[in-house]
Amino acid sequence: MTQAGTGVMLPGRATVPIPAYGHRPYLFARGYPTLPDLCDDAHGSDTPMSSTEEDEQTGYVHRLRELYRLQISRYPDYPSRYTAHLTAGLRLMGMDIGIVSHIDDCRYTVRAVQPAEHGIAKDDVFELGDTYCARVVGTGAAVTYNHVGSDPAMREHPVYREMHLESYIGAPIRVNGRIWGTINFSAIAPRTIPFSKADTEFVELMAQGLGQVIERDVLQQQREEAITHLEQSNELFESAFEFAPVGMLLVDTEGHILRANRALLEMFGYREDELFGRDTREFAHPEDVDLGQDLLAEMRAGQRRSYRLEKRYVNAMGETLWCLVSASLVRGNEGEARYFIAQLLDITEVKHNRMELERQRAELELANHKLTAFALADSLTGLPNRRAFQQRLTEALAASRRGGHAVSVALIDVDLFKQYNDRFGHPAGDDALQAVADAMNGFTRDSDFLARYGGEEFVLIMPETGNEASATACERLRSAVEAISGLKRAMSVSIGAATYLPGETTGPPDEETLIAAADDALYRAKRDGRNRVRYGTLH
Incomplete structure (x- = not known):
């Protein structure tokens, strides 16, 4: 194979x-x-x-x-389904205790536990903060602990103090996009082999499966409640028909109007004798004439008991009305179809408000995008700020490890900037920083990432750039700043750079290691007289 x-x-x-x-x-x-x-x-x-x-x-x-x-298994009830999932998880991951919980605000309720001899029982209630699951809810993601006792802070956790559970893995159960509860597994012994990504995915998928079933049942219950409510309302229609605050119609099985109440007559601008015997489709908007006809046919065939939809009509003044239509079929003692009861709620204003709300939502999303961009930009120079740099450096290092190519970072410090600021004032200092930023930005590549690191410091990320190429790039920046004219005095920068070379550098560095190497090189550049480039080494 x-x-x-x-x-x-x-x-x-x-x-x-x-x-x-x-x-x-x-x-x-x-x-x-x-x-x-x-x-x-x-x-x-x-x-x-x-x-x-x-x-x-x-x-x-x-x-x-x-x-x-x-x-694919069928279960008679939720406890049976929970137990099957917990039993499978305990067996496949070698854990001692499995729990399905429901979380409501800060209350953690045990819906199922396997096995039952560890002092925890179904329907037990705990404060969420007293459980390992608090972190699952806090992060909204799966959480693992391989050896709780190895963390001095975790040794004070209520679960550890009372039950001495050393290892734990749990994932959130989501229903309708919100955390409904958790499925989690614990053991008294630490993990000899740490939980793997596959372990986490396995538990996450269990949680996802349970969430989908619960969500489906909740939706079904909501549908059934809506239908029941409509049926109960229909029992009152005959007595309350005439003075109902919403438009109501009695329509024969062929769609001809038998009766209309006062609210509907006011809504459409007709007298009742002007409506009697006419087909309801005569008053529908031309584009909605056939809307709902298939649902009426299903009701006649006994395939559904009611329906609800939004539909447009045209009143006697030629105005378009948006109506929420709810209809049901009344049958005789022998089950034969007798007539339809239809309720029409004028939602024209609601529809217009909804469209306005969608317009405002689009504007809000645009404003949020602008706000996000603003949060990642330096207000003085217009360059990305330190936060944006940190995000980009993380991405650049990850891409370097995946692709096996070099990545270089340079720290750039404006020489004697404090003296410049003290002598010529902060406005002049701001102008100088802007000029330095503009000069350097004009000599970077499209793939480079120049940002303001803070104060008079800038930082440059050079993807797929080794030692020699980054040294050349840094020298271009240094020369560009040296060539600036029109300021109170000449400006210069000192630059320290460092490069991560996969396969040559010992171990994959984190962001702090690479920045520290560049910072060390910057220190040497300033120590050696400023206005020069020096290179750092990763250890």
Whole structure:
């Protein structure tokens, strides 16, 4: 078999290849994988796997099978579903305690626990802050602890003090976009092997599956409640029909008007005798004439009991009305269709307000974009600020590690700027900083990232740039500043640069290490007389 992954033998199915990146199966990218997912995503590789990788692959297969089983299984109630998920998670990850919780504000309620002999029971309630799950809710993401006791601060946590749970993994259960609760697993012993990304994805997918089921049931309950409310309202229509505050119609099964109440007559500007016997489609907006006809047909056929939609009509004055139409079918004792009851609520103003709200929302989004851009820009020079630089440096280092190419950083300090400021004043100092920024910005490449680091310091990120190229670039900047004219006195800069070379530099540096190397070089440039470039070394 030449597939990169292994295969899953599903009941009554052929072996399904598991798509992989290298030898790591890509099982958990889009929620519970289904048979079509696997078939559509499969791709091949001829690279042989080691025994360790084969073991890891086998573990993924077991988890895939379990997730698939949990997805397709039917459960009589929520406790059974929760128990199945917890039992599977405990078995596959070797943990001691599994809990499904519901979180309401700061209350943590246990909905299910496996096993039940650890002093925690269904319906127990705790303060959220007294649980490890507080961090899950706080971050909105999965959380893992491999050895709680190794952290002095965590040793004071109520869970650790009372139950001595050393390891933990938990993920949020989301319903309608909000955190409904968590599914989490704990153990008394620390993890000998830290939780992996696959462990986290496995628990996240369990949480996602539970959230989808709960959300579906909530929506169904809401639909049923709406239908029930409409049915109860229909029982009152006959007695309250004439004086109802909204427009109401009785319509025969062919769509002809039998009766209209006062509110509808006022809404449309007709007398009741002018409406009697006429087809309701005569009053519909030309573009909405057939809107809802298919729903009426379904009601006649017994496929639905009611419907609700927004539809446009034209009144006697030729004005367009937006109406929220709710209709239901009244049947006789033998089940035969007798007539429709329709309720028309004038929502013209609501629709106009909604369009205005959408316009305002678009303006707000634009303002937020501008605010975000402002938060990342230096107000004096117009360059990106330190916060923007830190974000870009993180991205540049990540790209360097992925692509295996160099990245250089240069710290630039305006020489003797304090003396300039003290002598000529802050406005003149601001003009000088602006001139320096403009001069340097004119000599950077499109791929470079020049930012104001703070005070009289600037910083330059040079992607895919090694030692020699970055030294040349820094010299261009130094010369550009030296050539500035029109200020109170000549300006110069000292520059310290450092380069990360994948494969040559010992270990991947973090942002602070690279900046520290550049800062050390800047110190030497100033010590050696200023107005020069020096290079730092990563250790």
